Amino acid sequence: MKEALFYFFEKETAMIEIKDLSKVYQTKKGSVSGVDRVSLTIAEGNIFGIVGYSGAGKSSLIRCLNLLEKPTSGQIEVNGVDLTKLKGPQLRKARLKIGMIFQHFHLISQKTVAENIAFALRAAGTPRNEIEDRVTELLEMVSLADKKDVFPAQLSGGQKQRVGIARALANNPSVLLCDEATSALDPNTTLSILRLLKKINRELNITIVLITHEMNVVKEICDRMAIMQDGKVIEEGSVYDIFSNPQTPLAEEFIKSVVSFDIPEAILNECRGRILKVLFRGHVAGEGVITDTIQQFNIKGNFLHGSIEYIQERPLGIFLMEVQGNHKAINKAVSYMEERGAQVEVIRNGL
Numbered sequence: 518m519k520e521a522l523f524y525f526f527e528k529e530t531a532m533i534e535i536k537d538l539s540k541v542y543q544t545k546k547g548s549v550s551g552v553d554r555v556s557l558t559i560a561e562g563n564i565f566g567i568v569g570y571s572g573a574g575k576s577s578l579i580r581c582l583n584l585l586e587k588p589t590s591g592q593i594e595v596n597g598v599d600l601t602k603l604k605g606p607q608l609r610k611a612r613l614k615i616g617m618i619f620q621h622f623h624l625i626s627q628k629t630v631a632e633n634i635a636f637a638l639r640a641a642g643t644p645r646n647e648i649e650d651r652v653t654e655l656l657e658m659v660s661l662a663d664k665k666d667v668f669p670a671q672l673s674g675g676q677k678q679r680v681g682i683a684r685a686l687a688n689n690p691s692v693l694l695c696d697e698a699t700s701a702l703d704p705n706t707t708l709s710i711l712r713l714l715k716k717i718n719r720e721l722n723i724t725i726v727l728i729t730h731e732m733n734v735v736k737e738i739c740d741r742m743a744i745m746q747d748g749k750v751i752e753e754g755s756v757y758d759i760f761s762n763p764q765t766p767l768a769e770e771f772i773k774s775v776v777s778f779d780i781p782e783a784i785l786n787e788c789r790g791r792i793l794k795v796l797f798r799g800h801v802a803g804e805g806v807i808t809d810t811i812q813q814f815n816i817k818g819n820f821l822h823g824s825i826e827y828i829q830e831r832p833l834g835i836f837l838m839e840v841q842g843n844h845k846a847i848n849k850a851v852s853y854m855e856e857r858g859a860q861v862e863v864i865r866n867g868l
C-alpha cells in the first residue's frame with residue numbers, strides 16, 4: 518500500500534516522463550545513435566539540467582522532447598500526454614505548452630522585438646485585440662519594455678535571449694526547454710539570464726529542462742541533473758547529491774570544472790603526512806570540527822585547499838588537508854570527524 522501511495526505521488530508530480538527513448542539517425546555511412554534507451558522523470562516545477570560533452574546526445578534528447586526530432590522508439594509524456602502518439606493539430610496544440618529557447622536565439626531579424634513575440638502569439642491563434650497587451654506584459658517580465666520597437670541586430674546577446682524567453686513564454690507553456698541557452702553569453706550575462714530563468718520557474722511554476730556542457734550553469738540553478746555519455750544517462754540525481762557524492766568518473770570530471778582541488782604534484786610530494794579530503798554536507802561547521810579534532814587528538818593539521826560551495830542554497834564544505842602524528846591518533850581523529858558528520862577520504866597515505 519505504501520508503495521502504491523508513493524507511486525501515486527510520483528505520478529502526480531511528474532511533468533515529463535521519458536520512457537526508454539532512443540533516437541537513431543540514418544546516414545549514408547550507416548546508423549548513428551543519438552539517444553540510447555533513456556528513461557527520466559522530471560517533476561513539475563523542477564529545473565532539470567542535462568550535461569554531457571559534445572556528441573553525448575543532449576541536443577538529440579531535448580529536441581525529441583518537443584518532437585522537433587522524431588524519436589526512433591520510446592515514449593515522451595508531457596503533463597500526462599504521450600506526445601509520440603499525437604499528430605497534426607493535436608501535436609501542434611501540445612507543442613504550444615512547450616516553449617523553447619536556443620543558443621543562437623533564432624529571432625526573426627526583419628521583425629522588431631514586439632513583432633517577434635506577436636508572431637508566436639498569432640501562430641497560436643491569440644485574438645488580435647489581446648496581442649499588444651500580452652506583448653507588453655511579456656516584455657516587462659523580461660525587463661525589456663523599452664526595446665519593444667528595436668530590431669534584434671540592435672540588441673546585445675543577453676537582450677536577444679530575453680526576447681527569446683519572452684517569445685517562448687508567450688503561450689503560457691508548462692515546460693520551457695533551454696538548448697545551451699547561455700553558451701553564447703559572457704559570464705555576467707549568463708548569470709542574469711539564469712536568474713531570470715529561476716524567477717520564471719518560481720513565479721510561473723514552469724518546469725525547465727536545460728542542456729549544457731557547463732557545470733556552473735547546473736550548479737547555479739538546477740534542482741536535479743542527469744549526465745549523458747554516448748547517448749545514455751549514466752548518472753542522475755539531485756545536484757547537491759551529485760556534487761557531494763559523484764558516482765561516476767565523468768560526474769567527478771564535471772564537478773572538477775567548478776570545484777577544483779587539484780594540488781600541484783610538487784606540493785603533494787612535499788607532504789609527509791596523510792592527505793585527507795574532508796567533506797561536510799549541509800552545514801558550515803566544517804572548519805570548526807577540523808580544528809576541534811586537531812586539538813583533541815594532538816595531531817598536526819595543514820590545510821592544502823578548502824572551500825564552501827553553496828548548491829541549491831545548501832552549503833557543501835570540502836577541505837583537503839595533510840595530517841601528521843601518531844597513526845592511531847590519526848585513525849581516531851578520522852572516526853571522530855565521521856561521527857560529527859564528515860565524509861573522510863584518504864587521498865594519500867603518509868610516508
Ligand SMILES: Nc1ncnc2c1ncn2[C@@H]1O[C@H](COP(=O)(O)OP(=O)(O)OP(=O)(O)O)[C@@H](O)[C@H]1O
Pocket residue numbers: 542543544549550551552569570571572573574575576577578730
Ligand atoms: N541530424 C543528425 N544526423 C546524423 N547524426 C546526428 C544528427 N544529429 C546528431 N547526430 C549524432 O548523434 C550523436 C549525438 O549528437 P547530439 O548533437 O545530440 O549531442 P550533443 O551532446 O548535443 O552534442 P553538442 O553539444 O556538440 O551538440 C552524435 O554522434 C552526433 O553526431
